[in-house]
Amino acid sequence: MAGDVLVIAEHWKGRPEAVTFQLIAKGREIADARRASLGVLVLGHDIGELAADLAGTGVDAVFVVDHRALGNAACGLLAEAAVASLREIAPALTLVGFTLVGMELAPAIATRLGVAAMTNCVNVECVDGEIVVAKPVYDGALHARVIFDRDAPALVALQAGATPTLPQPARAALVRALALDIESMPRRGEIVQFIEEPIGDVDIAKADIIVSAGRGVGDASKLPMIEACAKALGGLMGCSRPLVDQGWLPRERQVGASGKTVTPKIYIACGISGASQHLAGMSGAKMIVAINKDPNAPIFQVAHYGIVGDLFEIVPELTAQAKKS
Amino acid sequence: MKIVVCCKAVPGAVTDVAVETRGDALRFRSQFQSMNECDEYAMEEAVVLKRLYGGEIIALTIGGVSTQEILYTAAAKGADRIVRVDALAQDPRAASIVLAAALKTLAADLVLTGTQSRDSLSSFVGVATAQRLDVPFAFAVTAIEKDGDDAIKVRKELGGGRSADVRLPLPALVCVQTGIQPLNYVPPARLMRARQQRPQSLSLADLGLTLADIAPRGYRIASVAPPARAAGAQILSGPPAEAVRALLAKMAEAG
Numbered sequence: 001m002a003g004d005v006l007v008i009a010e011h012w013k014g015r016p017e018a019v020t021f022q023l024i025a026k027g028r029e030i031a032d033a034r035r036a037s038l039g040v041l042v043l044g045h046d047i048g049e050l051a052a053d054l055a056g057t058g059v060d061a062v063f064v065v066d067h068r069a070l071g072n073a074a075c076g077l078l079a080e081a082a083v084a085s086l087r088e089i090a091p092a093l094t095l096v097g098f099t100l101v102g103m104e105l106a107p108a109i110a111t112r113l114g115v116a117a118m119t120n121c122v123n124v125e126c127v128d129g130e131i132v133v134a135k136p137v138y139d140g141a142l143h144a145r146v147i148f149d150r151d152a153p154a155l156v157a158l159q160a161g162a163t164p165t166l167p168q169p170a171r172a173a174l175v176r177a178l179a180l181d182i183e184s185m186p187r188r189g190e191i192v193q194f195i196e197e198p199i200g201d202v203d204i205a206k207a208d209i210i211v212s213a214g215r216g217v218g219d220a221s222k223l224p225m226i227e228a229c230a231k232a233l234g235g236l237m238g239c240s241r242p243l244v245d246q247g248w249l250p251r252e253r254q255v256g257a258s259g260k261t262v263t264p265k266i267y268i269a270c271g272i273s274g275a276s277q278h279l280a281g282m283s284g285a286k287m288i289v290a291i292n293k294d295p296n297a298p299i300f301q302v303a304h305y306g307i308v309g310d311l312f313e314i315v316p317e318l319t320a321q322a323k324k325s
Numbered sequence: 326m327k328i329v330v331c332c333k334a335v336p337g338a339v340t341d342v343a344v345e346t347r348g349d350a351l352r353f354r355s356q357f358q359s360m361n362e363c364d365e366y367a368m369e370e371a372v373v374l375k376r377l378y379g380g381e382i383i384a385l386t387i388g389g390v391s392t393q394e395i396l397y398t399a400a401a402k403g404a405d406r407i408v409r410v411d412a413l414a415q416d417p418r419a420a421s422i423v424l425a426a427a428l429k430t431l432a433a434d435l436v437l438t439g440t441q442s443r444d445s446l447s448s449f450v451g452v453a454t455a456q457r458l459d460v461p462f463a464f465a466v467t468a469i470e471k472d473g474d475d476a477i478k479v480r481k482e483l484g485g486g487r488s489a490d491v492r493l494p495l496p497a498l499v500c501v502q503t504g505i506q507p508l509n510y511v512p513p514a515r516l517m518r519a520r521q522q523r524p525q526s527l528s529l530a531d532l533g534l535t536l537a538d539i540a541p542r543g544y545r546i547a548s549v550a551p552p553a554r555a556a557g558a559q560i561l562s563g564p565p566a567e568a569v570r571a572l573l574a575k576m577a578e579a580g
């Protein structure tokens with residue numbers, strides 16, 4: 001139907017990822033505004049139960065592609081199956097997560113189907129019948145507002161955690177298996193094995209307070225200063241990706257899309273700009289504090305409290321005062 | 326192995342950002358341009374692969390003449406040939422069209438791109454280019470090794486601390502993640518020497534493309550501005566001691 005919205009579900013071990021519910025909430029809003037229907041597409045293996053669960057989340061239809069070869073198809077084949085599904089469903093708007101999975105699916109789908117796409121979006125809405133998105137550009141200090149051409153199909157990759165998950169009234173959703181010829185699709189590579197990183201010696205996900213270091217700390221020799229602060233507050237030290245990339249800290253300390261998802265009571269980001277992939281790992285914290293010398297740093301868009309200043313002045317002061325109290 | 330590394334010149338701090346009158350692109354002012362961070366890592370990985378397996382490294386960029394700077398950096402890091410397509414790729418789709426066309430003429434065994442460019446923040450161009458070339462691909466790769474004569478094995482991130490090892494037949498395209506290799510410092514003397522190298526320049530016409538082929542399509546940019554801080558941070562101001570006192574009070578309230 002004209003205006004229909006489709007969400008591509010992301011799941012792991014039989015459960016939908018949180019981003020799927022966020023996409024459904026957004027999709028519902030837009031479908032309602034356009035008096036259109038909302039579907040969700042699930043690709044994978046042994047996903048009957050998952051599909052049934054998704055049928056009760058406020059969507060009008062669940063499209064299922066269940067095939068053994070999709071159980072561990074992280075790249076090529078999953079994209080092939082998604083492209084073939086979209087040819088059949090022909091939605092006006094497709095929503096995927098801007099996650100590591102979605103970063104592979106979105107360009108593949110858009111390119112193969114010739115659909116206009118915007119990725120890394122913080123919002124998508126329907127304004128006067130047009131699809132409008134907001135996406136960060138140039139390091140995230142600015143957001144571009146982009147309007148898709150009316151009546152042309154569009155694809156949006158939305159950041160995980162960018163929109164809240166609102167409870168959806170359940171509807172009687174139709175579950176429909178798509179008959180795709182998966183066997184004859186080109187494989188273009190195969191998964192040899194999956195690796196789940198061990199928790200490690202330090203599990204920052206368990207901490208109530210996390211003090212995280214970003215590239216703003218300058219070099220590895222400054223990390224004890226951050227660690228001392230975390231300790232004085234009774235918490236643990238986390239970090240952003242560049243610190244792990246440079247070998248300053250082990251991967252188990254990394255917060256974000258390709259690191260850990262943490263939901264502490266208090267998260268203090270020191271010298272972290274607030275890239276979407278970092279936010280994906282910590283936007284669920286109850287209280288977010290940003291210490292950054294750049295008042296325009298995107299981290300201040302999500303922080304509850306901010307101190308604009310030099311972390312080399314602020315952090316030692318915080319440590320000292322925390323020790324006293 | 327013949328490896329092409331796609332590198333993008335990205336601006337440093339930008340000012341005066343505005344939407345072009347037709348709403349199809351952004352314009353801005355910036356002081357300098359440098360090689361996009363993950364592309365730099367891709368370049369380092371290419372150097373390691375060449376050392377292990379032999380072959381040739383070609384650095385490829387799309388951009389105006391000022392973007393040539395990053396090609397000299399690539400040459401100083403170890404690129405044997407440097408190629409610039411003289412064109413403005415206004416959006417990721419355009420970049421993928423031009424890269425795919427250029428890559429067809431270069432016939433690489435392995436194409437490396439980064440995962441995301443710092444200005445467009447799209448994570449789109451790599452996989453889109455692979456689709457246009459119809460070759461196997463993997464995104465967010467943290468390790469590459471040969472697996473027999475005509476395949477590679479790569480480790481790719483899946484998010485949430487999960488990854489997968491994937492076998493890809495060659496030719497293939499891999500989007501390299503930051504941290505794949507340590508970044509090596511380029512001594513100024515080596516950069517000076519690299520400047521002697523003349524980049525090969527290709528025009529859109531050389532690639533059989535026209536401006537219309539790469540014009541932005543399907544959307545218009547309405548505005549660009551700092552985001553409204555709807556729920557934005559309450560800034561605790563004053564000298565450090567005062568700001569920190571206020572912060573600890575807020576933290577105590579939050580429990």
Ligand SMILES: Cc1cc2nc3c(=O)[nH]c(=O)nc-3n(C[C@H](O)[C@H](O)[C@H](O)COP(=O)(O)OP(=O)(O)OC[C@H]3O[C@@H](n4cnc5c(N)ncnc54)[C@H](O)[C@@H]3O)c2cc1C
Nearest residue numbers: 214215216240241256257258259271272273275277293311
């Ligand atoms: C597929 C993919 C997955 C990714 N996964 C992750 C992930 O899991 N986790 C993650 O963190 N990133 C991840 N990234 C990288 C992410 O996009 C950013 O590049 C990264 O988060 C930036 O880290 P940063 O904020 O520490 O550094 P920068 O962006 O360089 O920011 C440094 C900040 O420090 C501030 N600063 C500098 N000096 C001082 C000072 N003296 N006092 C106070 N402030 C100062 C600056 O103003 C700046 O805001 C991923 C990227 C991709 C493409």
Ligand SMILES: Nc1ncnc2c1ncn2[C@@H]1O[C@H](COP(=O)(O)O)[C@@H](O)[C@H]1O
Nearest residue numbers: 332333387438439441442447448449450
């Ligand atoms: N103009 C360009 N020239 C060369 N490579 C590019 C260009 N634009 C993007 N790329 C490549 O595509 C990757 C992803 O960019 P993006 O999709 O813009 O986030 C970059 O890391 C580069 O490797």
